[in-house]
Amino acid sequence: MTTARRGGAGGDGQPGPDDPSRSPGDALPADSPLARELLDGLTEAIVTTDGAGRVTLVNAIATELLPEVVPGTELPTCAVAAVARAARDGADAFDAAHRGRRLRGVRRDLGAGRHAWYVRDVTEEHARAEALRAERSRTAFLAQAGSRLGLTLDRDQTVRAAATLPVPYLADLALVIHLPPPPAENRPHWVRYAEGDPAPTTGLAPWSLAGALPGLAEALGGGISGPGPWPDPEPAELAAALPPGFGRPATVLVSPMCGPGRPAGALVLARRAGRPGFDQRDIELAREFAARVGAALGAAELYGEQVHLARVLQNSLLPPDLPAVPGAALAGGYRAAGDRLRIGGDFYDVFPISGGAMFALGDVCGKGVGAAVLTGRVRQSLQTLRLVEQRPLELIRLLDRALFDAPDAARRSRFTTLLLGTLGSAPGGGLTVRVAGGGHPSPLVVRADGRVAPVPVGGMPVGALAAARFAEAQVRLAPGELLLAYTNGVTEARGGSRGGETFGDERLRAALASAAGLPPAALVDRLLRLVDEWLDGQSQDDIAMLAVAAAPDA
Structure with a gap:
């Protein structure tokens, strides 16, 4: 690496810093005290070799990191395996462990077969990267x-x-x-x-x-x-x-x-x-x-x-199997909101009584388990009260008082809309239906010719007010005609092409008119399918419906 001195702008004959002939390779002789001091002051190890592969220079940090490298010896025969292997294979870099340290080096060509290795101790850097x-x-x-x-x-x-x-x-x-x-x-x-x-x-x-x-x-x-x-x-x-x-x-x-x-x-x-x-x-x-x-x-x-x-509640709150009622055909349909726990606040029930049957269909305020608990209370109350009163209007008044007088603190925010009715044989054939209403959507009658008409019962929600008023109506069903009681989960189902439109009363009545003459079970299945298609997978409210038809041979 020693080079001849050249004249320049410096007063001592050394090339000046602006001399165009000056280059890093001939700036200072490698064996000069100043060059040695500069090389030894570096934090990077430097090892140079001549054209024969012999080590010509080792700075201070190289002596510390690579004590096996000795000037005058051939690098491939020294004990530094990574450097020796790189030199033998003609590689320009290496990264390896040596004496408990992690070393990383690169080789630079100095011309005439000479090379310089620049080696850094990257132990801490490697440890941080590994961490x-x-x-x-x-x-x-x-x-x-x-x-x-x-x-x-x-x-x-x-x-x-x-x-x-x-x-x-x-x-x-x-x-x-x-x-x-x-x-x-x-x-x-x-x-x-x-x-x-x-x-x-x-x-x-x-x-x-x-x-x-x-x-x-x-x-x-x-x-x-x-x-x-x-x-x-x-x-x-x-x-x-x-x-x-x-x-x-x-x-x-x-x-x-x-x-x-x-x-x-x-x-x-x-x-x-x-x-x-x-x-x-x-x-x-x-x-x-x-x-x-x-x-x-x-x-x-x-x-x-x-x-x-939920399963325990489900077993006690799911709609029961409907009993056989002389002269009538019945079918029920049920969907809980989300259809996960399969329990909710909508319900229907049918109780055999002397001379016919009593039915109930209601919608308890709220959703989920809380509404299901009140549903159970309403149904249990009806089971008990019907033993002493079977007139729909009087029974709904008794139920209203029982719910309103309940001791729990949440009763004022818990109420139900309800339809209570009785079924009995009508003179000349068919069924006589008496219905009392407590704030619930009016049931719909589907006549044999496809006409659909509501049975106006009105009334106020059951268990909500101290002086609630209720109403009662009576309707006759000829053989083949049908009465449908339903909760507002049907008409308020939101879906359709725009995603937020309600199913509505008109669509329900049109569906019933087109289904005139169908048995109750077929009609209920058709309505549930229409509502499901309308929702198209969107969330829904609880749905319950009960269809009662006069048997053709009644």
């Missing part, structure tokens, strides 16, 4: 876990996801120990998943398992413990929980899965021999994942309890 990648990986794992755990409210699916998600990212095997909710057998269950398994495996564990694995008893009680070795000798309870051929794990970490109010179980993560043990970040990540599993299990259990309660 960032690890943190991003952990964040991605938790995001994926949160998404998977949040997509289901089924307890069994949540437990299976808890076993499969940590493998192989956190462990070679995951074992979820959990207690199923009552009325299941109150013994620990486990779900196991190991890398390479086609699907999780389930099993029933003895209580002795909690004492066989260190930390498991504490985790089942909500406590935490650090990672440790797999027990040696291996208890039979633990051996039964391992998949065949898995071998004896080297390290195990047990974390509690804490749900709302109580521990939901424990997560056991095991790593095979040859894999590093759990460091502090692994432990923190495992604990965070186990906590999310516990919360998901708590939500799934709460949802399961709600579904169970």
